[in-house]
Amino acid sequence: MPKISIEDLKKIKEQQLNKMSVRAGHHRAKITVHMGTCGIAAGARDIMTLFRDKIAEKDISDIILTNSGCAGLCAKEPMITVELEGSAPVKYVTLDKAKAERVFDEHVMGGKVVEDYALAIGSETMAT
Amino acid sequence: MCASPYYRMQLMMCAGTGCIASGSLDVKAALEKELEKRNLQDEVQIIMTGCNGFCAMGPLVVVYPDGIFYNQVKPEHAPLIVEEHVLKGRLVEKLLFKEEATKSRVPLMKDIDFFGLQRLIVLRNRGLIDAESIDEYIARDGYAGLAKCLNEMTPEQVIEEVKKSGLRGRGGGGFPTGLKWEECRRYDSFPKYTICNGDEGDPGAFMDRSVMEGDPHSVLEGMAISGYAIGAEQGYIYVRAEYPLAIQRLEKAIADARDYGLLGKNILDSGFNFDIGIAPGAGAFVCGESTALMYSIEGKRGMPRIKPPRSAEAGLWNQPTNLNNVETFANLNPIMLNGGDWFASIGTEGSKGTKVFALTGAINNVGLVEVPMGTSLKTLIFDIGGGIPKKRKFKAAQIGGPSGGCIPNGMEEVEIDYESLQGVGAMMGSGGVVVMDDMTCMVDTAKFFTNFSVDESCGKCTPCREGLKTMFDKLTDICEGRGQEGDVEFLIELGNHVNDTSHCGLGKSAANPVLSTIRYFRNEYDAHIRDKHCPALVCPDLIDFVVLEDKCKMCGACFKGCPSNAIVWEKKKVAWIDREKCTKCRTCIQNCKFAAIR
Numbered sequence: 001m002p003k004i005s006i007e008d009l010k011k012i013k014e015q016q017l018n019k020m021s022v023r024a025g026h027h028r029a030k031i032t033v034h035m036g037t038c039g040i041a042a043g044a045r046d047i048m049t050l051f052r053d054k055i056a057e058k059d060i061s062d063i064i065l066t067n068s069g070c071a072g073l074c075a076k077e078p079m080i081t082v083e084l085e086g087s088a089p090v091k092y093v094t095l096d097k098a099k100a101e102r103v104f105d106e107h108v109m110g111g112k113v114v115e116d117y118a119l120a121i122g123s124e125t126m127a128t
Numbered sequence: 129m130c131a132s133p134y135y136r137m138q139l140m141m142c143a144g145t146g147c148i149a150s151g152s153l154d155v156k157a158a159l160e161k162e163l164e165k166r167n168l169q170d171e172v173q174i175i176m177t178g179c180n181g182f183c184a185m186g187p188l189v190v191v192y193p194d195g196i197f198y199n200q201v202k203p204e205h206a207p208l209i210v211e212e213h214v215l216k217g218r219l220v221e222k223l224l225f226k227e228e229a230t231k232s233r234v235p236l237m238k239d240i241d242f243f244g245l246q247r248l249i250v251l252r253n254r255g256l257i258d259a260e261s262i263d264e265y266i267a268r269d270g271y272a273g274l275a276k277c278l279n280e281m282t283p284e285q286v287i288e289e290v291k292k293s294g295l296r297g298r299g300g301g302g303f304p305t306g307l308k309w310e311e312c313r314r315y316d317s318f319p320k321y322t323i324c325n326g327d328e329g330d331p332g333a334f335m336d337r338s339v340m341e342g343d344p345h346s347v348l349e350g351m352a353i354s355g356y357a358i359g360a361e362q363g364y365i366y367v368r369a370e371y372p373l374a375i376q377r378l379e380k381a382i383a384d385a386r387d388y389g390l391l392g393k394n395i396l397d398s399g400f401n402f403d404i405g406i407a408p409g410a411g412a413f414v415c416g417e418s419t420a421l422m423y424s425i426e427g428k429r430g431m432p433r434i435k436p437p438r439s440a441e442a443g444l445w446n447q448p449t450n451l452n453n454v455e456t457f458a459n460l461n462p463i464m465l466n467g468g469d470w471f472a473s474i475g476t477e478g479s480k481g482t483k484v485f486a487l488t489g490a491i492n493n494v495g496l497v498e499v500p501m502g503t504s505l506k507t508l509i510f511d512i513g514g515g516i517p518k519k520r521k522f523k524a525a526q527i528g529g530p531s532g533g534c535i536p537n538g539m540e541e542v543e544i545d546y547e548s549l550q551g552v553g554a555m556m557g558s559g560g561v562v563v564m565d566d567m568t569c570m571v572d573t574a575k576f577f578t579n580f581s582v583d584e585s586c587g588k589c590t591p592c593r594e595g596l597k598t599m600f601d602k603l604t605d606i607c608e609g610r611g612q613e614g615d616v617e618f619l620i621e622l623g624n625h626v627n628d629t630s631h632c633g634l635g636k637s638a639a640n641p642v643l644s645t646i647r648y649f650r651n652e653y654d655a656h657i658r659d660k661h662c663p664a665l666v667c668p669d670l671i672d673f674v675v676l677e678d679k680c681k682m683c684g685a686c687f688k689g690c691p692s693n694a695i696v697w698e699k700k701k702v703a704w705i706d707r708e709k710c711t712k713c714r715t716c717i718q719n720c721k722f723a724a725i726r
Contacts, residue, residue, distance in 0.1 A: 003389025006275050006396050009266060016267035022138045023192040023256060035216050048136070052171060056134035064193050065136040068217035 018061040028062040029108050032081040036070025042077035047100045054104055063108065076119065082107050091119040135173040137214060140255055142188040144179025144338055145373055146495075151202065152187035158206035159189075163214070172214055178259040178342015178377075181251065182242055184494035185225065190237055190255060197237040198223040228492060228514055242493050245512050247474070249482045250458045251498045253343045259377055262384040265345040271390055273464035274349050277356055278398035283313065286357040290460070292468030294480035299325055299416075299453030300528065300557040301633070302479075302546040308450060312358040312440040315448040320360040322450045323443075324351055324457055326367035326374065327421060329413040330529025331580060332488040333560030336454035338496050339484075340367065340374035343458065344381035348391065348404060350457025353464060355402045358450050363404040366421050369411055378406055413530075413584035417632050418443075418451045420586065431586045432632035453558070455484055475501030479545035483559055487513050490520065490565035499544070506540040509563055520565040524648065528557025530577045530584075531637035533644030534570070553644040555637065567717075569666035570649040571656055575603040577641035585635070592635030595626040599642060607667040611657035616646055665726060668712040675703050679724035686716035686725060 004012075021027075031051060035044045044067075051065050071079050076093035082103065083089040090113055092103055103114050113121070141147075141156050156174055163169045180188050185199035191213060198209065201223055212218045224233040225240050234240050248254065257264035265271070277286050291306030312320065324347055328336040340347060351363040367374055382404055385391040393401045407425045414420050415430040422444045424430035443449025459481060463471045472480050479501040485508065488494055492514030499508060505525060509515070516522050524534040533554035535542060542548055546556050564573065578600045587593045599622055605611055623639030630636045646653060655663050662670040675686070680702045687697035694709035695716060705716075705725075717725050 003387070003392075004396070006279060009271055009275055009396070012263055012266045013269070013272075016263040019135075020138075020257075020264065020267055022135060023140075027193075032217075037216075040215070048171070052134045052136055065134075066193055066217065067136075067215070070216075 018059065021061040022064065027064040028085050030064045030066065030083045031104075031108060032083075033065070033067050034069070034071045034077065034079040034081070035067040036074070036077075038070055038074035039077045039079065043096065044078040046097055047078050047080065047095055050097050050100055051104060054101070073119075079119070084108075084111060088121050090121050092117045093119045133170045135171065137172045138192045139172065139174045140177050140180075140190040140192065141174055142178075142180040142186060142255065143176035143259065144183070144186075144341055145334075145371075146179060146183035147186035147188055148373070150186040154203045155187050155189070155201050155206065158203035159210065162206045162210040166210060166215060168210065168214060175258045176260070177255045177257065178253075179338035179496060180255040181246075181338070181496040181498075182493065183496065184492065188255075195237045196235050197225055197240065199225050242495070242497070242512055242514065245507065246498050247482055247500050248498050249462050249471075249474075250339060250346075250455050250484050251343075251496070252462065253346065254338075257343070259342050259344070260380055262345060262381065262388065262390075265343070269465060270345050270461065271349055273461035274352050274356075274390070275396055276464050277353050278396055278400055283357045283359065286353065286464070287313065289468045290357070290463065293463045293471035294468075294475075295456065295459055295463065295471065296479065296546065297453060298455035298459070298483070298558070300531065300555065302556060305452060305456055308440065308452070309354060309357050311438070312448050312450045315441055317448055318359070319362060320358055320448045320450075321444045322351055322354045322358060322360045322363045322452075323421070323425070324363065324365040324367075325416060325418070325421060325451055325453050326365055326371070327409050327416040328368065328371075328454075328558060329416050329584070330531075330558055330560045331577075332486060332562045333529060333558050334486045335484040335496060335559045337371050337374050339454050339458050340365075340371065341377050344374075344378045345385065346458040346461060347378070347454055348381055348385055350452075350460035351404060352391065352395070352402050353460045354450055354452065354457070356400055358448070360450065361401045361403070363402065364407050364425055364444070365404060366407045366409055366415070366425060369408045375406060375408060382406070412586070413580075414586040414632070414634055417634055420632070421451070422449065431588050432634075434631070455559075476543065476545045478547050483544065483556070485559045485561050487561050487563065489526075489561075489563040490516050490568070491563040492517050501545045502543045504540065505535060505542050505544060508544065508561065509540065513563065516563070516565050520567065523564045523566050523568055524570065525564065526554075526562040526573065526577070526641070527560070528555040528637075528640070529560045529562075530580045531555060531634070531640055532557045532560075533640045534564075534573070534648060536648040553640070553647055555640070567664055567666070567714075569607075569662050569664040570645040570652050571603065571607055571662075572664075572666050574642045574645045575600065575607060578603060578638070581634070581638040585638070589629075589631035589635060591626045592630040592632075592638060595622055595630075596635075596638055598622060599626070599639065603642070606653065606656045607662075608669045609656075609660050611653075611660075613657065615657055616650065616653050619643075620646060665714065665717065671712060672707065673705050673710060673712065673716065673725055675705060676724045676726065677702050679722050681722050681724070683721070685719045685721065689715045689719040691715060 033048045078095045079093050081089050081091050106114050187201050189198045287309050295305045296302040415424045417432045420430040420432045439449045482498050484498045524536045526534045582596045582600050585592045623643045626639045665671050684697050687695045692711050694706045697703035
């Protein structure tokens with residue numbers, strides 16, 4: 001009896017690629033949790049953990065979850081930015097775990113912007 | 129919570145021999161401690177990869193997503209990386225790569241010239257996978273090449289595809305791999321063997337070590353493909369005992385492959401049986417020669433024998449044997465998956481694919497690079513290699529180690545392929561490139577490589593054993609001021625004689641360093657012999673160091689650096705050198721910023 005078959009080889013490849021997806025260049029969606037001192041104080045870590053659990057639970061490989069520094073609007077932390085491939089980034093403000101969960105389900109997975117918590121569409125422009 | 133945690137970030141920590149030597153394991157421990165302190169250990173994963181190639185800048189950490197490249201990371205930087213980058217998403221500016229020319233920091237690995245100008249086939253997985261994980265290798269199409277061969281192709285078709293690719297032996301000889309396999313397949317005496325030559329012995333070469341350490345499965349897969357093609361069921365990897373990490377990673381890789389049944393009986397249910405053993409060498413350079421290597425595996429003294437019969441007919445234990453280099457084997461998975469035509473579309477007319485080079489010596493970006501055949505030496509040294517340190521001038525590059533030759537300044541436009549290198553008196557060799565600046569004496573360099581060959585000669589044939597020793601003695605005379613008119617002609621005659629009449633590949637090329645330095649730097653030999661002077665200020669018997677009074681800025685840098693207190697200096701006074709105490713170590717020349725000592 002062979003230990004693994006060609007089919008198994010393909011399965012191992014698929015499973016492992018999921019675990020390595022962070023290293024790939026291309027993603028359907030990108031969630032940025034703003035984690036400056038202000039964001040962390042307001043509970044950004046909990047939101048980060050929530051997203052991680054949700055991604056792991058559903059075994060999703062085409063989403064990238066990342067963090068960035070303070071976005072400058074410290075009064076409205078925790079903030080996140082959601083970017084779907086081909087659409088403008090959307091910033092969400094004053095989130096908590098329940099709100100973040102709704103954003104994840106409706107916007108990230110469903111593709112529909114949750115206008116209740118959205119601050120603005122688009123990103124600030126860079127001075128050059 | 130679910131079983132397998134989702135890591136939002138992966139830190140790819142280089143664990144090649146170079147980075148381990150510069151402390152990457154300590155950095156890893158510090159990062160782990162810091163991650164745990166902030167309770168991030170389930171969020172962020174540290175992965176130990178094989179050699180990333182940019183050894184000069186180690187220890188290296190590449191952060192994904194994004195591919196941010198941090199160099200020269202020390203354990204004390206761990207809190208900074210974790211606090212700033214991992215937690216708050218801000219780059220740690222001071223650990224980013226600094227471009228020498230523009231003095232600007234380059235955050236992304238792909239934007240650094242050293243990486244951007246390379247084309248990776250052999251090193252396709254470098255820095256991207258965990259060197260000890262067979263699953264990560266499989267995720268990057270690992271063993272899919274073998275699966276394709278076993279499932280869809282006959283051994284003849286495999287050989288045909290390799291012939292079509294134009295792949296030539298990467299150990300230095302450049303013999304077409306497909307033809308070698310075809311010949312070995314023809315003999316129907318069983319058992320047959322396929323051997324991987326991992327006895328990388330050239331001074332300054334570390335290509336094969338990096339592949340064996342960083343991507344061991346790519347070697348195993350290539351060997352299994354060759355076994356299927358020639359009809360062998362047993363392979364051996366002959367690897368230097370000086371490469372303990374390579375041996376350790378290969379052992380783990382073999383064990384993992386056996387667990388999955390990718391080595392052993394009835395691989396992938398195809399009926400093909402193949403297994404691999406490791407044969408550690410004992411550190412003799414000559415054992416890189418094919419017949420000596422096979423004797424060594426058999427437990428005999430490693431000495432080359434007369435060919436024919438070729439190994440394909442009567443090799444290991446007198447059975448048909450195929451022998452390829454580590455890098456050759458690592459090319460096979462991509463060739464099988466993408467086809468021979470794809471491989472043949474890269475490179476030059478006679479040399480297909482890419483070549484891995486180990487850049488060492490007087491060069492900024494010491495490291496491991498892979499470029500398409502036909503890339504110019506100039507691109508290799510100046511664009512990828514970052515040029516010569518301390519604004520010194522490029523003098524020559526020794527390519528091919530003790531069997532190769534030097535390529536001088538002015539000829540750096542030469543394209544790197546098997547034929548054009550031979551045309552200028554060097555050779556591809558296994559891929560070691562030793563770069564030399566204007567502080568290098570070419571007679572001394574020739575002496576160094578000849579001494580290496582004298583040490584490593586097995587002693588079986590007279591031209592190599594006696595001829596090289598005589599050449600070495602003559603070179604020593606020249607360097608110590610006993611050179612005479614006619615010495616150069618003598619060296620040329622004897623050198624040609626050694627090359628023509630020696631028994632094996634080692635002897636046949638051992639005079640190359642002398643012959644090529646005479647060809648391009650005859651004036652330096654003449655200066656040593658006629659003027660009793662070493663123009664590069666290297667040979668101690670032919671130089672006396674003096675401080676040039678008009679150039680000395682009285683800074684005292686020479687005084688502070690001198691290990692033997694031979695420099696006399698006071699503030700606001702020109703330094704002078706006490707000849708009695710001076711050991712001619714050249715520290716003062718290197719320390720002087722004004723070229724005031726010569």
